[in-house]
Amino acid sequence: MHLKINNRFTAELPADPDETNEIRQVSKALFSYVNPTKPSEPKLIHASKEVAELIGISADEIQTEEFLNIFSGKEILPDTHPYAMCYAGHQFGNWAGQLGDGRAINLTEIEHDKQFYTLQLKGAGKTPYSRTADGLAVLRSSIREYLCAEAMHYLGVPTTRSLSLILSGDQVLRDILYNGNPAYEKGAIVCRVAPSFIRFGSFEMLAARNELKNLKQFVEYNIKYYFPEIKGEPKEQYLQFFKTVADTTREMILHWQRVGFVHGVMNTDNMSIHGITIDYGPYGWLENYDPNWTPNTTDSQNRRYRFGNQPQIAQWNLFQLANALYPLINEAEPLEKILESFIIDFNSDYKKMILGKLGIISQADNDDEFISYLESNLQLSETDMTIFYRNLNKIKKSDLAENALKAIGDAFYKPEEIKDTIKENWLLWFTDYLERLNQENTSDDERIALQNSVNPKYVLRNYMAQLAIDAADKGDYSLITELYELLKKPYNEQPEYEKWFAKRPDWARSKVGCSMLSCSS
Incomplete structure (x- = not known):
């Protein structure tokens, strides 16, 4: 393999001078050098030819021993020095202090076709940030991460990508339900690919430690390489940086809500400055439409990260990022304006997005009520979100409400419940819906093409x-x-x-x- 190495992160940002791989607090540094733990018997399970091509690796090279050894952590790429990033964060709303890459190791940054990518191994062993853990990952979670990142990409959701899924050949001890019954599972390593893995928590850490010189340097590093379109005086650049991160974050969350994805762990250390989905842990797709559903057992009591709360949590996380950037700006009002506009803009975009899923282009004065009525109906009886929206493509403008209801009938988990008041509510909504469709200038075929482009038929349940x-x-x-x-x-x-x-x-x-x-x- 002939990858074009370009280690900008380690070349330009402060490193931890201690190169021992011992758990510790790391100050005045954005990363620590650390090599992956060598797996005993790596075996390639799957690799993405598309992602390989994206970074300059051919399909033939995927099958080589070199590919297996490098992306399992068994060998180090020439002219590289792997590292784990130091960052902090809020977890479930509480300040957690230093966190860092506890089970992720960045192999290197590369350049291909004038684009830059960071290659990162997840599950490749202990780092100075592993706390009480071993830094490894099991096959179970690795399969979920590998498939989900690629599924999200093809859904059109901004995300990290998956290059490879490799068995380590080692056993890893895990307590899957946190109930005191640990068991050994197969170990695995996923290679993740992204512009970078920089998180909100990186800025929070520097601000919390009052490392303002490093904070300024780090923000300017990000602007220089990832947001080169930002110009002007320093303070204006910092504000524009924050606004750009807020805008791309809003777009990402909108896509999550569109396809019914629930992240499950929206801590500030799991939020990317690129507005891409990172860290696929206890995620899930809505089966029955339930805004209060969370896939995370740790969140089952308070449901902080439930589906319907994701836009508000994104704003809360951006508030923490604004707090971290404040020492460089020293003005609250412009940051507050960006935060206030986040939800206003999100609500406006959300309305357009839902109408698009319904095949409606033109807006009306009663859209809020129309959408609210739909979302209320979806909760009257267990209704599969994906199937409901996809099967709207069976409806014609000329249909009666009764026929339209039958068209989406497969979405109901308990069809016997669709009677009396529940059925009446649905027929009322479909009467309004058909009226809206008949007000559109698009044909049935044009509308269906639009709907099929935003309502997936298949998601990774x-x-x-x-x-x-x-x-x-x-x-x-x-x-x-x-x-x-x-x-x-x-x-x-x-x-x-x-x-x-x-x-x-x-x-x-x-x-x-x-x-x-x-x-x-």
């Missing part, structure tokens, strides 16, 4: 990932490949994969890994 995990535990990786191929075309009909266009099966309602998940990986 938790039970699907769990089936792949169960098979992989027995050495069968064919389902990983099948799901990977399916999820590359989530908006296409793909009749050969029709079995995956289905509601969550009853057996998956309470099965570990299919309903809620822990952060254990």
Whole structure:
């Protein structure tokens, strides 16, 4: 492999002078040098040819021993010095102090086709930031991360990418339910690819430690390399940096709400400055439409990171980033204006997004009420979000409300409940919906094409990932490949994969890994 190495991060930012791999507090540094733990017997399970091509690796090179050794952490790329990043953060709303890359190691930065990428191994061993953990990852969580990042990309959601999924050949001890019953699982390593893995927490750490010189240097580093369009006086640049991060974050959350994705752990250390989805832990897609659902067992009581609260949490996290940047700006008002406009702009964009899912282009005065009525109806009886929106493409302008209701009937988990008041509510809404469709200038075919471009037919439901995990535990990786191929075309009909266009099966309602998940990986 001939990767073009360009280590800007380590070349220009302050390093931890201590190169021992001991757990510690690291001050006045943005990273620590650390090598991956060598796996005993790495084995490639899957690799993305598309991501490999993105960074300058050919399909033939994927099959080489060099590829296996480098992206399992067994060998170090020439002219590179792997490192773990130092950052802090708020976890579940509470200041957690220093966190850092506890189970992630950045191999290097590379340049290809005038684009820069950071290559990072997740699950490659202990770092100075691993706290009480071992820095490793299990096959279970690695499969979920590997597939989900690629699924999100093809859904059109800003995200990190997945290059490779490799078995380490080692056993890893994990307590999957945090109930005092740890067991050994297969270890694995995922190579993640992104412009960078810089988080809100990186700025929070520097501000909390009053390392203002490093904070200024770090903000200017980010502007120089990732936001070169930002010009002007320093203070104006810092404000523009914050606004750009807020704007891209808003766009990301809007996509999450569009496809029904719930991140599960929206801590400030899991928020990217690039407005991309990072750190796929206990995530999930809504099965039945429930704004109060969270996939995270740790969050099951307070539901801070529930689906319906994601826009508000994004704003809260941006508030923490604003606090971190404040020492460089020394004016609260311009930061507050950006934060206030975040939710205003989000609500406006959300309305357009939902109307788009409904195949409606023109807006009306009663849109808020119209959308609210729909979202209320979706909660009257368990209604599959993905199937409901996708099956709207079966409706014609000439249909009656009764026919329209039948068209989306497969979305109901308990169809016997769709009677009396529930049915009346749905018929009232569909009457309004059909009226709106008939006010549009688009034909049925044009509307359906629009809907099919924003309403996916296939998403990575938790039970699907769990089936792949169960098979992989027995050495069968064919389902990983099948799901990977399916999820590359989530908006296409793909009749050969029709079995995956289905509601969550009853057996998956309470099965570990299919309903809620822990952060254990």
